[in-house]
Amino acid sequence: MSTYLDDFKKMKDYLICVDSDGCAMDTMDIKHIQCFGPCMVEEWELSEWKAPILERWNVINLYSMTRGINRFKGLAMALQEINDTYCKIEDVDVLAKWVEGSDELSNPALEREITNNESIILKKALSWSQKVNVSINALSDDEKLPFEGVKEALAYAHQFCDIAIVSSANRQAVEDEWALYHLVEHVDIILAQDVGSKAFCIQELLKKGYDKANVLMVGDAPGDMDAADKSDVSYYPILVKYEKESWAEFENIVIGRLIAGSYTGEYEQVKRNQFFENLQ
Ligand SMILES: [Mg+2]
Incomplete structure (x- = not known):
């Protein structure tokens, strides 16, 4: 090989x-159902609407034409919906703008953006993404x-x-x-x-x-x-x-x-x- x-x-x-x-x-279901969605609920304190929000997260990332999209694109979509449906998400447009404009959507790219733009949503998105990685690494081998x-x-x-x-x-x-x-x-x-x-x-x-x-x-x-x-x-x-x-x-x-x-x-x-x- x-x-x-x-x-x-x-x-x-x-x-x-x-x-x-x-x-x-x-590995996709378990990563989204156990890591990506729940980490978002935690980071933005959304437990009041946990069930419908997690369901929408899974539809966006697993069960529709946006299946497999970049994690930050999925996050921007989900937070926009949450902002329109449940509660105000501070600076939600700032994340949407970064996702649309950046030619790289990764943790290092987000870290670089934060050095120029201290928007709370960018810091939260980075924190979320890092927690997702930790939580994925913690999945046991028999879950993959x-x-x-x-x-x-x-x-x-x-x-x-x-x-x-x-x-x-x-x-x-x-x-x-x-x-x-x-x-x-x-x-x-x-x-x-x-x-x-x-x-x-x-x-x-x-x-x-x-x-x-x-x-x-x-x-x-x-x-x-x-x-x-x-x-x-x-x-x-x-x-x-x-x-x-x-x-x-x-x-x-x-x-x-x-x-x-x-x-x-x-x-x-x-x-x-x-x-x-x-x-x-
Ligand atoms: Mg795939």
């Missing part, structure tokens, strides 16, 4: 790019399981295809999670947050010599589909709440079709339609 692009060489004619969180690893059937599906695909993890998560977290349940045995390269955007990662892999028609991005969120589209490769969705069925179909039908040249086109369009309907 290669860790970095420079060391990686194309071995097979087909390439599967697979996202990690919420696609191969069943792969979805059922992922290992078998990847093992099958690996006979015919090179396999790359393409994730926007932190590299160490991806390496640890994929090692824990031995999924990494079926992976040829790990491309994470430190390499660049998902589209950039796919395009760098294409430079290794794959025919675009032989490359498939597998993901669970609209951002994964966008990365596939920007790179002109096919997309296969793992449907939220139907992950097990999606991986079984990947193993039993999709790999065969990819190799036969019959995935792209009508079949892919059906899968894309199901993906949209499932996030409505």
Whole structure:
């Protein structure tokens, strides 16, 4: 297995790019339900409206077309709604403005912004984000399981295809999670947050010599589909709440079709339609 692009060489004619969180690893629900949402309720003292606020948090970040958006974008959306519905959120527009204008949305970028702008909401957003990280790190290993059937599906695909993890998560977290349940045995390269955007990662892999028609991005969120589209490769969705069925179909039908040249086109369009309907 290669860790970095420079060391990686194309071995097979087909390439599967697979996202990690919420696609191969069943880590998204637990992170949002137990960490992101509750930390927001705590930071902004929203316990009076806890149940409906957490429900909306989960819809925004897990069960609608904004699934998988950047944490600060999700926060700005949620706080705007809370400000309109429940109680005044001080400086709510300042956060919205930073989220729209900043070309990097991360803790270090927010820390830099705070040196110029001491708005309370920016300080609270940073504090929230740091507490979220602590709370995610405190999740036990048995709460970070792969979805059922992922290992078998990847093992099958690996006979015919090179396999790359393409994730926007932190590299160490991806390496640890994929090692824990031995999924990494079926992976040829790990491309994470430190390499660049998902589209950039796919395009760098294409430079290794794959025919675009032989490359498939597998993901669970609209951002994964966008990365596939920007790179002109096919997309296969793992449907939220139907992950097990999606991986079984990947193993039993999709790999065969990819190799036969019959995935792209009508079949892919059906899968894309199901993906949209499932996030409505
Ligand atoms: Mg994902």
